Amino acid sequence: MSDTTVRVEVLSSVFQVRDLAGSEPVLQVLLTRSGDEWSLPGGPIVERETLGSAAVRWLGTRAGLTRVAHLEQLSVFSDPDRVPDERTVASTFLGLVPSDIAAETVSDADWFAVDQLPPLAYDHRDIVDLARHRLAGKLSYTNIAFALAPSQFPMSELAEIYGAALGYAVDSTNLLRVLSRRGVVVATGTVGRTGGKGGRPPALFAFADSRLRVTDEFAALRPPM
Amino acid sequence: MSDTTVRVEVLSSVFQVRDLAGSEPVLQVLLTRSGDEWSLPGGPIVERETLGSAAVRWLGTRAGLTRVAHLEQLSVFSDPDRVPDERTVASTFLGLVPSDIAAETVSDADWFAVDQLPPLAYDHRDIVDLARHRLAGKLSYTNIAFALAPSQFPMSELAEIYGAALGYAVDSTNLLRVLSRRGVVVATGTVGRTGGKGGRPPALFAFADSRLRVTDEFAALRPPM
DNA sequence: GCAAAAGTGTTCGGAATACACCCATGA
DNA sequence: TCATGGGTGTATTCCGAACACTTTTGC
Known part of the structure; x- marks a missing residue:
């Protein structure tokens, strides 16, 4: 059998819930400019690194982002014609950044609200959609929101984060009940400052x-007992 | 940037619920022999094919299996040292075969009960474990069992399939209620033959x-209405 | 005191499990 | 008619959503 080799790149959809001037916070995604177009941050892998470390490396060099609280694999996009030139297989990632981190970016990178994306290169729009869908699903049955929230927060703020990521309003009262029953969130005993x-x-x-x-x-179909 | 290329292989964990002589049916996985060891069926991809078509191709040539009812991507395994020799990235798949298909195999392939696996090459055991876990999860919130079941079946048989895949007994009465409420299974109106x-x-x-x-x-966290 | 935001309690409905009981067939 | 498995109905339990009501602060 021939030892076919192909070009392998990583592409990351990194999300952060960010305040938009004068309105509710919204879910935003980090993009990098390449010429006229915007792309997901990423690039080819090098010899001795895993896909995960390649994703982290590219986020640092292309977008100036170093503090990603969670990073997980999504699908591989392998259509032979997904990019023109050389045959390139893209392994994609979902990344999350806590809302209180000032995620400074380099000049050719910026954040965009997920509902107002500019035209994206190649199949990158599909990748963002997949990542959003994965995030929404996991918010429901995992503690993944730890990577979107500050280290301490009032429940109303967490409800806003859930709302921004899910696309619909979430009641903070019931959110607390659900998450504390599951042992996902715990009270710190401290009290925050009242709002403006x-x-x-x-x-x-x-x-x-x-x-x-x-x-x-x-x-459904829980194991007995 | 350098255009690094790497070897990309696909590896599939294909499951079937099969009768084991004189006992309950059990979940089995398809393996191929390579020398003394057993491996998951798969191999490198070629120029103009997606990862999915490569997986299907290798299942046919290495294991003689052509009728896979469902095939989906799992994680990519990319540790630089996961195989000795050349740096090889493995894109892994979960495959399912209906229980009534006589899944004939070629001489160097065979089925093994998932709880009695022989030693597997490299990281293939991790891949099988991941695939089992994914299957168990999806049985609970998708209709994925369509790919493990015959085209028509009594509910008691479907409960055995769920039981084999999940590892614990499933009540056929309640299984019918859950799956019919969700519109996953429908009655055909026909009646089967009574057992022995x-x-x-x-x-x-x-x-x-x-x-x-x-x-x-x-x-949890369902959208309003 | 009044507005604003947080926190508490209650009710409601949906959904899954457990289990008792009835039905249809072969020997 | 009896054993064997399939099918139906009911009760229980749990969990999340909705919403009204109370509490605590700033002005």
Whole structure:
């Protein structure tokens, strides 16, 4: 059998929930400019690195981003014609950045609201859509929001983060009940400062784990007992 | 940037629920012999094919298997030292074969119960474990069992298939309720033959779709309405 | 006191499991 | 008619959503 080799690149959809001037915070994705177009940050892998370390490396060099709280594999895109030139297989990643990190970017990188994306290169739009869908799914049955939230937060802020990522409003009261029953969030005992327009100061919460954990593996067909 | 190319292979964990002499049916996985060891079927990709078509091609040539009812991507395994020799990135797949198909194999391929696997080459054992876990998860919130079941079946047989794949007993009564509420299975109106030891003849059911469909996307945090 | 935001309690409905009981067939 | 398996109905339990009501702060 012939030892066919192909070009392998990594591409990352990195999300952050960011304040948009004068309105609710929205889910944004990090893009890099290449000529006229915008692309997902990434590039080819080198000899002795895994795909994951390649993704991290490219996020640092292409976009100036170093603090990714979570990174996981998505599908591989392998259509022979997905990019013109050389046959290139793309291994894609989902990355998340906490909302309180000032994710400074280099000059050729910027954040875009996921509902107002510019035209993207090649199949990168499909990759962003896949990543959004994966994120929405995992918010429901894992603790993945730890990677979108600050280390401490009032529940109303966490509800806004969920709302931005899911695309619909989430009730903070019930969110607390669901997440604390599952042991995902715990009260810190500390109290935050009241907001700009008055109101009762909020209790601060934190995620129990800072690594991905499945919290509701079986929606149906649970094992006995 | 240098145009690094690497060797890309596909590896498939193909499962079938098969009768084991004189006992309950069990989940088995298809392996190929390479020298003394057993491996997952697969190999390098060629110029103009996707990873999926490469996986199908290798299943045919290495294992004589042509009728895979479902095939989906799992993770990419990219540790630089995962195989000695040349640096090889493995894109892995989960495949499923209906239980009533006589999945004939070539001489260097055979089926093994997942709980009694022989020593496997390289990291192939990790890949099988990942595939089992993915299958178990998807049985709970998708219709993926269509690819493990015959085209028509009594519910007791489907419960055995679920039981073999999940590793614990599943009640056929409640399985029918869950799957019919979700529109996953429908009654065919036909009736099967009674078993060897007498008993009432069973109604036959079928899956409504023969493509993967998510049936319970959000375990929690459902959208309003 | 009043507005604003946080927190508590209650009710409701949906969905999955467990289990008792009835039905249809072969010997 | 009896054993064997299939099918139906009911009760229980759990969990998440909705919403009203109370509490605590700033002005």
